[in-house]
Each structure stands twice: as structure tokens, then as C-alpha cells.
Amino acid sequence: MFELTKEQELLVKMVREYSTNELEPRADDVDKESKIPQETYKEMGKIGLLGLNAPVEYGGAGMDDICKVLSIIEVTRACGSTGEFFAVQLLVNYIIATHGTEEQKKKYLAMNAEGKIGAFALTEPEAGSDAGGLQMTADKDGDDYIINGSKVFISNMGPDEGAYAIIFALTDKTKGSHGGITAFLVDRGTPGFTLGKLEDKMGIRGAAVSELIFEDCRLPKEQVLGKVGKGMHVAFSGLDSGRVGIAAQSIGYGQAALDAAIEYSKQRVQFKKPISANQGLQWYLAEMATRLEAAKLLALKAAATMSKGQSATMEASMAKYFAAETANWIAAKAVQIHGGYGFMKDYVVERIYRDVRIVTIYEGSSEVQKIVISRALLQ
Numbered sequence: 059m060f061e062l063t064k065e066q067e068l069l070v071k072m073v074r075e076y077s078t079n080e081l082e083p084r085a086d087d088v089d090k091e092s093k094i095p096q097e098t099y100k101e102m103g104k105i106g107l108l109g110l111n112a113p114v115e116y117g118g119a120g121m122d123d124i125c126k127v128l129s130i131i132e133v134t135r136a137c138g139s140t141g142e143f144f145a146v147q148l149l150v151n152y153i154i155a156t157h158g159t160e161e162q163k164k165k166y167l168a169m170n171a172e173g174k175i176g177a178f179a180l181t182e183p184e185a186g187s188d189a190g191g192l193q194m195t196a197d198k199d200g201d202d203y204i205i206n207g208s209k210v211f212i213s214n215m216g217p218d219e220g221a222y223a224i225i226f227a228l229t230d231k232t233k234g235s236h237g238g239i240t241a242f243l244v245d246r247g248t249p250g251f252t253l254g255k256l257e258d259k260m261g262i263r264g265a266a267v268s269e270l271i272f273e274d275c276r277l278p279k280e281q282v283l284g285k286v287g288k289g290m291h292v293a294f295s296g297l298d299s300g301r302v303g304i305a306a307q308s309i310g311y312g313q314a315a316l317d318a319a320i321e322y323s324k325q326r327v328q329f330k331k332p333i334s335a336n337q338g339l340q341w342y343l344a345e346m347a348t349r350l351e352a353a354k355l356l357a358l359k360a361a362a363t364m365s366k367g368q369s370a371t372m373e374a375s376m377a378k379y380f381a382a383e384t385a386n387w388i389a390a391k392a393v394q395i396h397g398g399y400g401f402m403k404d405y406v407v408e409r410i411y412r413d414v415r416i417v418t419i420y421e422g423s424s425e426v427q428k429i430v431i432s433r434a435l436l437q
Contacts, residue, residue, distance in 0.1 A: 060355060060358050060359075060362075062128075065125075066124060066125060066128060069121070069125055069128060069129065070128050070129075070132060072105075073107070073128070073129045073132040073133065074132045076101075076105065076107075077132045077133050077135065077136035077137070078136060080098075080101065081098070081133065081136040081137040081140050082136040082137060084098070084137065085136060085137035085138075085139075085140075085406075085409070086409070088137060088139050088140070088263070088264035089139065089263050089264060089409050090263075091264070092258070092263045092264060093216075093264055093266075094139055094140055094143065094219075094264045094265065094266070096173075096218065098140060099173035099174075099175060099219075100172075100173035101173070102144070102173065103170055103171050103172055103173030103174070104171070104173070106118075106119050106171075107129065107133075107144065108144075108147055108151075108170035108171070108173065108175065109151065109167065109170035109171060110125060110126060110129055110148060110151075111123070111125070111126050111148050111151050111152060111155075112151045112155060112167045112170060113155055113163070113167070116155070116163050116164060116167035116168060117167060117168050117170065117171050118151070118155075118167060118170065122361070122364075122365040123299065123302060123360075123361035123362070123364040123365045124358060124361045124362055124365055126148050126299075126302075126303065126306070126361065127302060127303075127305070127306040127309075127357050127358060127361045128306075129144075129306075130144060130145050130148070130303055130306035130307055130310065131306050131307075131309045131310040131313065131354075132310065133310065134306070134307045134309075134310025134311060134314075135310040135311075135313050135314045135317075136314075137264075138261065138262050138307075138310075138311060138409070138410065138413035138414070139262045139263060139264030139265040139413070140264070140265075141307050141310055142213060142262045142265040142307065142416075143175065143213065143214055143219075143265050143266070145300075145303035145304065145306065145307055146175075146177070146178060146213045146214050146300075146303075147170075147175050147176065147214065148299075148303060149178055149296055149299055149300045149303055150175075150176040150177070150178055150214075150224060151167060151170070152296060152299045153178070153224060153283070153292060153295070153296045153299075154166050154167060154176075154224075154243075154283070155167065156295060156296075157241070157283055157284040157292050157295070158243075158283060159280075161280070162243060162283065166222060166243065169221055169222075174221035174222075175214045175219060175220060175221065176214060176220065176221060176222045176223060176224065177212050177213060177214040177215045177220050177222070177223040177224065177270075178212075178213070178214075178223075178224050178296065178300070179209040179212045179215075179223045179224060179225045179226070179270055180192070180209070180226050180293055181209060181210055181211050181212070182194060182207065182208065182209055182210060183208065183210055187422065187423060187426050189235075189290070189293060190234065190235030190239075190290065191235075192207075192226060192227070192228065192235075192239065193207055193228070194206065194207025194208070194209070194225070194226070194227040194228065194272065195207060195227055195228050195231070196227035196228065196229045196240060196242065196277075197229075198229070199276070201278060201279050202276050202277060202278055202279065203227075203229070203240075203242065203276070203277045203279070203281075203282075204274055204275070204276055205225070205227055205242070205244070205250070205251075205272040205274075205275040205276075205277060206272055206273060206274060206275070207227065207272055208254065208269060208270060208271050208272065209223075209225065209269065209270040210269050210270075211257065211267055211269075211420070212267065212268055212269070212270050213265060213266070213267050214265075214266060215253060215266055215267070215268040215270060216253070216256055216266025216267070216268055217253070217256065217266075218266075219266040220246055220266065220268075221245070221246050222243060222244060222245050222246060223243075223244050223246075223270060224241060224242070224243060224283060224292075225241070225242050225243075225244055225270070225272075226239055226240070226241050226242075226289045226290075226292075226293055227239065227240060227242065227289070228240075229286055229287060229289075230287060233287070235290050237287045237288075238287060239287070239289035239290050239293075240282060240284075240285075240286050240287060240288070240289040241282070241283040241284050241288075241289040241292040241293065242277055242281050242282055242283055243281050243283050244272075244275065244277060244281065248275060248276075248277070249275065249276070250272060250273050250274050250275030250276065251270070251271075251272055251275045252270075252271050252273075253268050253269065253270060253271070254268065254269030254270065254271045255268065255269045256268050257269075259416075260412050260415060261409075261412035261413035261414070261415055261416055262413050262416055263412075297374075297421065297422070298360075298364065298369075298370050298371055298374040299364065299374075300421045301360075301374040301375060301377065301378035301421050301422065301427075302357060302360045302361050302364065302370070302374050302377055302378070303421075304378050304381075304382065304417050304420070304421050305353065305356065305357040305360070305374075305377035305378045305380075305381035305382070306357055306381075307417055308353065308378075308381035308382045308384065308385035308414070308417045309350065309353055309354050309357060309381055309385065311385045311388075311389060311410055311413060311414040311417070312346075312349075312350045312353065312381075312384060312385040312388040312389070312414075313350060314406065314410055315346075315385075315388045315389045315391075315392035315407055315410045315411075315414075316343070316346050316347060316350060316388055316392065318392055318396075318405070318406050318407050318410070319342075319343065319346065319391070319392040319395045319396070319407070320334075320343060322395060322396055322399075322405075323339055323343070323395055326396075326397075333395075339395060342391050342394075342395060346388045346391055346392075349384045349387070349388065350384060350385075350388060352380070352384075353377070353380055353381035353384045353385070354381075356373070356376055356377040356380055356381065357377040357381055359373055359377070360373035360374045360376070360377040371430065371434060372430065372431055372434035372435075375422070375427040375430040375431050375434075376427075376431055378417075378421065378422070378427055379424050379427035379428060379431065381417075382417040382418040382424060383418060383424060385414050385417060386414055386415065386417070386418060389407065389410050389411045389414045390411065392407045392410070392411075393407050393408070393411050
């Protein structure tokens with residue numbers, strides 16, 4: 059039995075009220091205009107959501123992974139695009155708090171209160187699921203590093219979005235992913251760092267996702283995040299946290315789709331009775347709710363394990379895999395329940411159906427999660 063503390067219940071109440079009153083009314087415009095308004099970032103910074111999991115001494119709320127999951131669910135339930143950027147920001151906070159120097163923590167975590175967000179930039183044109191295959195280079199030049207290469211599909215970076223990024227580059231080509239990759243923090247506006255293509259996406263259209271280009275970008279050694287050669291350790295330390303965050307997004311999508319399906323089924327009359335009176339549809343709703351609850355418990359278990367400081371690699375992958383697949387299934391069933399109306403943009407399930415498709419793909423596809431789970435079982 060998973061029982062929330064009084065603090066967690068109050069957090070859910072606060073985030074739900076904010077999301078329902080402020081984010082949900084904007085969600086359609088965010089989708090249509092392919093942009094989250096700047097006021098959203100500022101609001102979420104001001105009320106402490108962006109710094110939810112940052113340590114108190116650096117201006118954050120110091121809350122654990124369970125609180126993170128609960129908050130992402132509520133934000134995503136109201137607006138998928140906002141839930142996506144929010145989950146990424148909490149991942150960035152976690153990595154900086156875990157691996158950053160005192161100066162880095164003071165500088166970057168303090169930006170949360172100002173509504174300034176950061177990016178996690180690992181993926182490259184030739185390095186997707188194979189994260190160790192990246193080709194971006196960081197050549198030593200005195201006390202500096204010269205960065206060359208590009209990153210693709212990077213969230214939280216757009217024309218008006220993103221104050222900094224965590225990037226990963228080869229500092230020793232001979233070692234590759236085995237001690238040859240280093241993480242860096244790079245500020246927006248650093249000479250040699252520019253944005254390339256802003257992606258035009260099927261779903262989460264308001265979330266800024268861009269290509270990052272580095273051409274002889276000079277970074278001082280103080281911008282190294284963690285230890286030189288330990289970049290993959292930095293990256294993988296964040297993957298468990300990121301995957302639990304995506305499980306939470308998935309649950310938010312699933313809950314929004316289920317809520318819409320229940321409401322519509324009560325209102326839609328066919329053959330002189332609400333379609334909710336049909337047993338076949340009732341069974342759909344029962345299965346949707348049951349799968350969603352199972353997904354939530356998996357996510358909370360993984361979060362609880364991480365909150366104790368324990369490894370949760372298998373638990374995080376299980377939560378991400380099951381919640382992502384479940385949310386897509388629920389969204390499809392919600393569209394089916396709506397019939398022809400579910401195919402129309404007038405109904406929220408159409409947007410959810412597009413938004414939710416990404417969760418089985420990023421931060422490791424469902425296929426990758428099954429690899430991770432099976433390896434843990436067989437080791």
C-alpha cells in the first residue's frame with residue numbers, strides 16, 4: 059500500500075490547482091502555436107516548481123523523487139508540452155546537484171527561480187540509442203577545451219528557450235565511451251555555440267526541441283561537469299531519474315485520456331442511452347484505470363527506491379516501459395471511445411494521442427528498456 063505523506067498530499071493539491079487553473083486553459087494554444095508562453099516558465103520558477111528537486115541551500119525545495127513523480131503527473135495531465143519541459147528541467151537539476159561543483163550549483167540551480175531552464179544534450183545524428191557512439195569532440199587547449207560537433211532532438215532549447223545546456227563530448231578518442239567522454243556546462247551565447255533546426259514535431263508541439271551546433275566553441279576547464287573522462291557516468295546517473303520522469307509523464311497522459319473518456323461516455327447518447335451504459339465500454343474503462351494504477355505504482359516504487367539513495371536501474375526501466383506502453387494504449391482506447399469526434403482537434407484526446415507517442419521513444423525506446431530489464435535479470 060503506497061500512502062502519501064501530508065507534505066506530498068499538499069504538494070499534489072498545489073500543483074493540481076496551478077495546472078488546472080493556469081496550464082490546462084493554455085494547452086490548446088500551446089499546441090496550435092507550437093510554443094509555451096514565457097509567462098509559464100516565470101510562473102513555475104516563482105512558485106518553486108522548477109527548483110522542486112534542487113537542494114534548499116541553492117534555492118530549491120529539496121524534495122525527493124516521489125514528489126517529482128507526483129508533480130510531473132499533474133503538470134502533464136494538464137499540458138503535455140509543459141510536462142515535457144518540466145521533466146527535463148528536473149533531470150537537469152538532479153545532474154547538476156549530483157555532479158556539479160559548488161560554483162556550478164550556485165550559478166545554475168539559482169536560475170530556476172528566474173524561470174530560466176537548461177537542456178540535457180546527449181543525442182547526436184549518429185548516436186541515439188547507442189549513446190556511447192557520440193562523435194562531438196572536446197580538444198584540450200591549455201586550460202580550455204575546444205568543442206566541435208552537433209547534438210539533435212534537444213529539449214528545452216529554442217529561439218527563446220534555454221539558458222544553458224549539459225553536453226557530452228570526446229576528450230580522449232582512444233578510450234571512447236570507456237573513460238574518453240566528458241560532460242560540460244555551456245551557457246547560451248557562448249561564442250561558437252548556436253542553434254540549428256527547430257524541430258516541427260507531431261506532438262508535444264509547444265516544447266522547444268532543437269539542434270545544437272558547436273564550431274570551435276571554447277570552454278574553460280571550470281565548465282567541466284563531474285570529472286574528466288567520466289561523462290558517461292554523469293549521463294547514465296541521470297538516465298534512471300529521467301526514465302522515472304517519463305513514466306510520470308506517461309501516467310499524466312493516461313490520466314488525462316481516461317478522464318476525457320469517462321466524461322464523454324457519460325454525455326454521449328446513442329440508441330437512447332449514454333454509451334457508458336454499454337458493458338463493453340465499461341470494461342474498456344475498467345481496464346484503462348487498472349493498467350494506469352499499476353503504472354503509477356511501478357513509478358512510485360522506482361522513485362521510492364531512488365529516494366533512499368539505492369540503485370533503481372531495473373525499476374526505472376520497468377516503470378518507463380510499462381507506463382509508456384500503457385499510456386499509448388489508453389490514449390488509443392480513449393480516441394476509440396470518442397468515435398469520429400476523437401479524430402477531431404476539438405477534443406483533447408486528439409492532442410493527447412499525438413503527444414503521448416513520444417514516451418515510448420525518448421530516454422531509451424521501449425525496446426531498449428526491455429534490454430536493460432533482461433540484462434538485470436540475467437546478470
